[in-house]
Amino acid sequence: MVRGTAALVAAALIAALGLMQGAWAQASGDKPKDPFDGHLSVSGNVGLEGRLFTQSPVFSSQKRATVSLDGEVELVYRFENGDRFTFKPFGRLDSADEKRSHWDIREAAFLLRLPKDFELRAGVSKVFWGVAESNHLIDIINQTDGVESPDGEDKLGQPMVMLTLAKDWGTLDVFFLPWFRERTFPGRSGRLRPPLYIDTRKARYESKLEQRHPDFAIRFNKTIGKLDLDLAYFYGTSRDPALVPSLRPSTGEIVLVPFYPLIHQGSIAAQYTTGPWLLKFEGLYRHGQPDARGIRDDYVAAVAGFEYTFYSIFKSKSDLGVLMEVHYDQRGRNAVTPFQRDIFAGLRWTANDAEDTTLLFGVVQDIQEGGTRGIFVEASRRLSGHFKLELEARFFNTGNPKNIFYGLRRDDYVQAKLIYSF
Amino acid sequence: MQTLYRNPRDRCLRGFILVAGAIVLAALTSAITTLAHAETAEAKGLAIAVETDKRDLGWGDAKAKLVMLLKNSQGQSAKRQMRMRLLEGKGDGDKSMIVFDWPKDIDGTALLTWSHKSGDDDQWLFLPALRRVKRISSSNKSGSFVGSEFSYEDLSSQEIEKYKYKWLRDEACGKQQCFVINRYPVDKRSGYTRQETWIDKTEYRIQKIDYYDRKNSKLKTLTFTNYKQYLGKYWRAHLLTMVNHQTGKSTALQWQEYKFRTGLRDGDFRRNALRRAR
Numbered sequence: 001m002v003r004g005t006a007a008l009v010a011a012a013l014i015a016a017l018g019l020m021q022g023a024w025a026q027a028s029g030d031k032p033k034d035p036f037d038g039h040l041s042v043s044g045n046v047g048l049e050g051r052l053f054t055q056s057p058v059f060s061s062q063k064r065a066t067v068s069l070d071g072e073v074e075l076v077y078r079f080e081n082g083d084r085f086t087f088k089p090f091g092r093l094d095s096a097d098e099k100r101s102h103w104d105i106r107e108a109a110f111l112l113r114l115p116k117d118f119e120l121r122a123g124v125s126k127v128f129w130g131v132a133e134s135n136h137l138i139d140i141i142n143q144t145d146g147v148e149s150p151d152g153e154d155k156l157g158q159p160m161v162m163l164t165l166a167k168d169w170g171t172l173d174v175f176f177l178p179w180f181r182e183r184t185f186p187g188r189s190g191r192l193r194p195p196l197y198i199d200t201r202k203a204r205y206e207s208k209l210e211q212r213h214p215d216f217a218i219r220f221n222k223t224i225g226k227l228d229l230d231l232a233y234f235y236g237t238s239r240d241p242a243l244v245p246s247l248r249p250s251t252g253e254i255v256l257v258p259f260y261p262l263i264h265q266g267s268i269a270a271q272y273t274t275g276p277w278l279l280k281f282e283g284l285y286r287h288g289q290p291d292a293r294g295i296r297d298d299y300v301a302a303v304a305g306f307e308y309t310f311y312s313i314f315k316s317k318s319d320l321g322v323l324m325e326v327h328y329d330q331r332g333r334n335a336v337t338p339f340q341r342d343i344f345a346g347l348r349w350t351a352n353d354a355e356d357t358t359l360l361f362g363v364v365q366d367i368q369e370g371g372t373r374g375i376f377v378e379a380s381r382r383l384s385g386h387f388k389l390e391l392e393a394r395f396f397n398t399g400n401p402k403n404i405f406y407g408l409r410r411d412d413y414v415q416a417k418l419i420y421s422f
Numbered sequence: 423m424q425t426l427y428r429n430p431r432d433r434c435l436r437g438f439i440l441v442a443g444a445i446v447l448a449a450l451t452s453a454i455t456t457l458a459h460a461e462t463a464e465a466k467g468l469a470i471a472v473e474t475d476k477r478d479l480g481w482g483d484a485k486a487k488l489v490m491l492l493k494n495s496q497g498q499s500a501k502r503q504m505r506m507r508l509l510e511g512k513g514d515g516d517k518s519m520i521v522f523d524w525p526k527d528i529d530g531t532a533l534l535t536w537s538h539k540s541g542d543d544d545q546w547l548f549l550p551a552l553r554r555v556k557r558i559s560s561s562n563k564s565g566s567f568v569g570s571e572f573s574y575e576d577l578s579s580q581e582i583e584k585y586k587y588k589w590l591r592d593e594a595c596g597k598q599q600c601f602v603i604n605r606y607p608v609d610k611r612s613g614y615t616r617q618e619t620w621i622d623k624t625e626y627r628i629q630k631i632d633y634y635d636r637k638n639s640k641l642k643t644l645t646f647t648n649y650k651q652y653l654g655k656y657w658r659a660h661l662l663t664m665v666n667h668q669t670g671k672s673t674a675l676q677w678q679e680y681k682f683r684t685g686l687r688d689g690d691f692r693r694n695a696l697r698r699a700r
Contacts, residue, residue: 035486035506035678036485045527076700082698111697128552128553166689166695221693228557276559311564312564317565355500356569385525385526421529
């Protein structure tokens with residue numbers, strides 16, 4: 001209840017800020033000298049989402065239909081010298097899942113421009129690594145906000161100090177990550193969760209320092225003509241927990257407890273862009289991560305694929321992109337990822353109209369198990385300068401109780417989301 | 423005195439030489455002009471393009487605000503608003519950074535372009551929701567820019583090397599006198615066979631372009647109005663109107679708050695700068 005009230009207050013605040021921004025922009029209608037001048041900018045969005053699950057749930061506490069309200073606001077303060085401070089809180093209120101009703105500081109960071117092409121980012125921030133579309137294999141700095149969407153693209157804010165040196169010979173980022181964020185998981189009444197409840201209150205760590213273990217990362221990025229190349233190294237607490245079944249003495253219930261090991265990860269990402277082709281590769285080598293059996297063998301994993309775009313199809317303004325990506329994980333069936341040996345095929349239709357209508361259809365097919373696949377459709381269309389409609393549908397299919405999709409087998413859903421941006 | 427004692431034969435000879443000379447001269451002149459004519463239409467077209475380019479050298483860098491109004495044939499309109507940073511290329515094409523302000527759902531999306539005199543440009547897109555920088559294909563020259571009637575090639579940096587030229591005629595364009603030249607895109611993936619271009623004779627500013635599609639039928643007309651001069655030298659049109667004759671749609675592109683030599687440098691046009699584009 002307290003959580004719900006807090007989220008409502010947050011939503012009201014976000015809406016009020018949006019209105020204030022509008023009024024402020026009108027009041028300061030005088031010509032600024034520089035189009036990039038102006039100290040404070042406020043933007044954000046509020047979304048109303050309805051989800052309808054096509055099958056009855058596995059657990060009686062789970063719901064057939066859910067409604068969710070989310071919002072975020074981004075305040076950017078620019079200093080005279082080009083430095084800036086970004087603050088971006090996020091919150092969600094969910095009708096069914098108490099764990100999905102949550103808030104997070106996505107960003108609260110200073111960006112300082114230092115002499116000699118150095119740049120310093122300090123605070124809570126977000127960084128994305130990688131090139132692939134169907135799975136973000138090497139992306140490791142930010143923890144996944146697991147209650148947001150099964151696509152894993154939503155991330156929690158990560159406290160960091162990031163020093164960047166950007167030169168003609170390439171860009172070097174050095175990260176110091178002083179605090180670890182635990183992954184979020186759906187609650188008991190939430191859907192899209194494994195059969196056993198994940199008890200996040202009892203999370204265990206390999207490091208005695210637990211969340212205070214300092215993590216480090218370094219990344220080098222260079223563009224050589226048509227090739228964009230990223231090399232990175234990470235040492236610290238893995239963002240991917242091993243989920244260990246344990247007995248809860250008070251209730252006698254078997255729950256899954258997240259265990260966060262210390263890992264080393266070396267990774268490479270490359271994209272070669274030529275004509276209508278985008279050729280993509282991501283690969284990693286990881287040391288210290290337990291597999292499904294709890295064995296911590298070193299392993300490699302990779303994703304390779306392409307995106308080819310047919311422009312102006314059927315003499316229209318619209319484009320059609322064909323995507324294909326092959327996923328490999330050395331651990332095979334012992335991998336703790338849905339992308340252990342899979343193939344992704346997708347179609348992306350872009351209307352190039354004034355409403356920016358787009359449609360993405362994709363299938364992730366398991367190579368080792370013919371009956372295991374995931375299918376999704378994402379569509380979006382702008383309704384006005386402030387409103388946008390997003391439609392999404394996801395279907396999960398597996399007959400294997402050991403497969404990671406098994407818990408989701410009755411969780412096929414269709415979703416509509418109306419977004420107001422300001 | 424000498425003229426009085428002129429020998430009649432002498433006179434006759436002189437007359438002959440004069441006539442012969444005149445004939446030879448006439449023949450020569452006509453030969454030269456024919457020769458020159460065969461060469462000149464192209465050379466003259468190129469010379470006009472070179473002069474246009476030369477007059478715009480040295481502007482350095484600029485910032486501006488852009489408003490696009492997209493109108494369909496029923497008169498309904500949609501707005502795009504963006505801000506732009508530009509850096510003049512040294513030896514190669516210009517660099518640009520565009521950040522979108524409107525519509526609100528794409529607020530903060532940024533596009534970085536390194537244009538090249540030949541071959542495809544390099545382009546990166548910043549998606550603010552994911553904080554993701556994505557290298558994108560720039561081979562779709564004729565594709566629509568944000569749903570407008572402007573294609574990527576219409577807006578990309580105009581380099582001499584990108585076209586072959588031919589002078590067509592001189593004619594009045596409004597109150598001014600214009601050169602009319604054809605520009606033939608070198609790139610096979612261009613959406614055009616030719617661009618008939620009006621350039622005024624006094625300041626070498628483009629006044630109008632008729633775009634002809636691959637079937638050589640008139641596709642679009644772009645008019646440049648509201649020219650203002652910056653730094654006492656560089657002319658910039660502040661209203662560009664593109665009309666599509668085949669669909670009846672149009673796009674008005676307004677440039678506002680132009681500011682030159684703002685101290686931008688290469689570091690403002692690297693991948694990592696996309697994050698702080700806004």
